[in-house]
Amino acid sequence: MLVLNGSPLSTCTGRVLTCFFQMGLQLDKDFKLAPLGDFADIYKPEWLANQPFGQMPFLIDEEEQYVIFESRAIIKYVAAKIGSPLLPKQSDLKAYGIFEQACSIEHCNFDEPAHSIAAELYFAKFHGREGDVALADKNKALLAKRLKVYDQILSKQKYIAGDDLTLVDLFHLTYGNLNVTIGGAPALTDAEGHPNLARWWKEVTSLPGWVKYQELLPKN
Numbered sequence: 001m002l003v004l005n006g007s008p009l010s011t012c013t014g015r016v017l018t019c020f021f022q023m024g025l026q027l028d029k030d031f032k033l034a035p036l037g038d039f040a041d042i043y044k045p046e047w048l049a050n051q052p053f054g055q056m057p058f059l060i061d062e063e064e065q066y067v068i069f070e071s072r073a074i075i076k077y078v079a080a081k082i083g084s085p086l087l088p089k090q091s092d093l094k095a096y097g098i099f100e101q102a103c104s105i106e107h108c109n110f111d112e113p114a115h116s117i118a119a120e121l122y123f124a125k126f127h128g129r130e131g132d133v134a135l136a137d138k139n140k141a142l143l144a145k146r147l148k149v150y151d152q153i154l155s156k157q158k159y160i161a162g163d164d165l166t167l168v169d170l171f172h173l174t175y176g177n178l179n180v181t182i183g184g185a186p187a188l189t190d191a192e193g194h195p196n197l198a199r200w201w202k203e204v205t206s207l208p209g210w211v212k213y214q215e216l217l218p219k220n
């Protein structure tokens with residue numbers, strides 16, 4: 001059994017759940033979710049033994065007696081294990097190369113500012129501090145500039161890694177959605193100013209994996 005340790009409320013655990021569902025994995029049949037008792041659990045020695053940075057999620061593959069952390073690595077590991085077509089094969093050199101390029105784009109050009117905006121405008125209050133609005137504004141401007149490049153890329157291809165949907169498209173969902181909600185990334189839904197980006201965003205937010213993940217979240 002694959003056991004995912006983390007909270008569905010966390011964006012990184014949500015990224016894994018979204019991709020698991022999109023790959024056709026079923027909760028409690030193909031994998032289990034081991035939710036946290038308390039958020040502070042991630043700082044305890046038992047957690048740190050599996051995720052030494054004190055973050056969620058991590059995955060235990062009981063069959064292989066193997067532990068892996070980092071949401072994107074967990075997803076790629078499981079995709080390779082089950083042979084998901086959402087992960088290009090290394091033998092398809094060009095598809096593999098552009099997929100890895102897209103993974104770096106997502107992590108460095110998208111997630112970095114998107115994460116920082118969310119940290120200031122949303123997560124700060126959970127850590128008992130005021131969000132730094134000036135820092136959020138700086139990152140909003142940076143993300144806006146980068147999303148213009150996304151719009152150009154998506155004018156030439158359907159998805160971030162070419163004309164086929166891959167896992168990297170789904171990697172964007174949790175932080176993208178949170179940023180749409182808090183006003184961090186208006187370009188994602190701006191069909192007039194960013195038609196290609198908005199077309200892509202509309203499509204990826206309609207994917208069954210994302211819809212199924214949303215169903216796990218509290219309604220409000």
Ligand SMILES: N[C@@H](CCC(=O)N[C@@H](CS)C(=O)NCC(=O)O)C(=O)O
Pocket residue numbers: 010011012013042054055056057069070071072
């Ligand atoms: N790059 C890691 C980031 C993990 C991460 O930052 N997780 C957050 C929840 S989304 C967390 O555990 N934060 C608690 C903390 O850093 O104190 C991944 O993708 O798994």
